[in-house]
Amino acid sequence: MVETGLIDAVAQGLVTGSIIAAGALGLSLVYSIAEVPNFAHGDMLTVGAYLALALNNPSEIPFVPNAVALPFAVAAVGAVVVAGVFGGIYEKAVFARFRDKDADLITMVIVSLGLALFLQNLVLFLAGSANVTYDTVRRVNVNVDVYATGSGLGVELTQRAGADLATLDAWGYGWLAVVAVLAVAVAAGVAVYRWRSADTGYERVHFVSPRVLAVATTLAVAAGGAALTRGGTVATSNPAFSTRIGVSWKYGAILAVMLATMLCMNYVLKRTKTGRAMRATADDQSLARVRGVDIDRVQLVVWVLAAVLAAIAGVLLGWYASNLNPNMGFNLLLPVFAAVIVGGIDSPYGAALGGLLVGLSMDVGVYLLPAEFATYRTAIAFVILVAVLLVTPEGLWGDA
Helix, strand or coil, rough: CCCEEEHHHHHHHHHHHHHHHHHHHHHHHHHHHHHCCCCHHHHHHHHHHHHHHHHHCCCHHHCCCCCCCHHHHHHHHHHHHHHHHHHHHHHHHHHHHHHHCCCHHHHHHHHHHHHHHHHHHHHHHHHHHCCCCCCCCCCCEEEEEEEEEEEEEEEEEEEEECCCEEEEEEEEHHHHHHHHHHHHHHHHHHHHHHHHHHHHCCHHHHHCCCCHHHHHHHHHHHHHHHHHHCCCCCCCCCCEEEEEEEECCCHHHHHHHHHHHHHHHHHHHHHHHHHHHHHHHHHHHHHHHHCCCCCCHHHCCCCCCCCHHHHHHHHHHHHHHHHHHCCHHHHHHHHHHHHHHHHHHCHHHHHHHHHHHHHHHHHHHHHCHHHHHHHHHHHHHHHHHHHHHCCCCCCCCCCC
């Protein structure tokens, strides 16, 4: 029987890390521009998740009229929009007032803690403490079984059908084809990296960084080559290596949403007037004000974006875990803070990278350690945090 292995743990870690990355990106924006370590950010994840629940499966919440139940995708978009409005409201009603009074850092921390307690207890009062779920279509996951044999790589797609495991498809690759595809993919990635790194004449060229585009090119070429060189089945008896990777359309959707979110945020920060104002404010708020930047408007946009990112992360977390509870965002807050610090506390891009690293370390760590250490999944993230800070105290991304 084929067992799940390290590759499956990495795949799970990428999904977990992408959710953490969205939360870390919002938290980093607030800290670098508003200069507030927002401890209410985790509970905004919870609020976003429960807003989607109220629109998708209102029967789970006692105080919500059970009139209209929207499809999950529509409910998720509605929840993100409402969360953004809510973020703007508490920025104007709470944080802007304290900022106008020149409140110090400790005061702002206490205010954010108070808001966190308020949001957590509000959700607890309205929805109760029971675990609830979204009303979504149930689909059976597909397993990808990979075998390494003397003649090449064999791949089988299997799916659970009751008590049996049915084979959906099977094919193979000779070792020569494998080496050729990898060589072409790596060469294409290196060529794209050199091309994008050398072309520095236009800012628009660097909307996507050379490294990101090089990795994307390598993966795309490898996927295309795998499709073209797909051949007949390879004997899978007595393989030298075998592993099983769980594949779900849910995981693909989560990764696609998070990638789109990151690209949109990159566009906002680098290509829009508001994004340039946000970066100027993060660099030097006083100088930005002298140059005519509307600081209050920038602050409002930052808090709205942070609430939107938190809601996206919260909705996807509830969908991924198939479980919502009032403590879900608070439980994710520590890994989110770890991601921000690992990536570089003043760098939104570093926060996103840190989120992926923290997610990978948590799931891969659980796989590598004995089963009894699974309860220390979050603690593993902090071991990585300490290790990174010992090497680079400013974080992976520094002050970029």
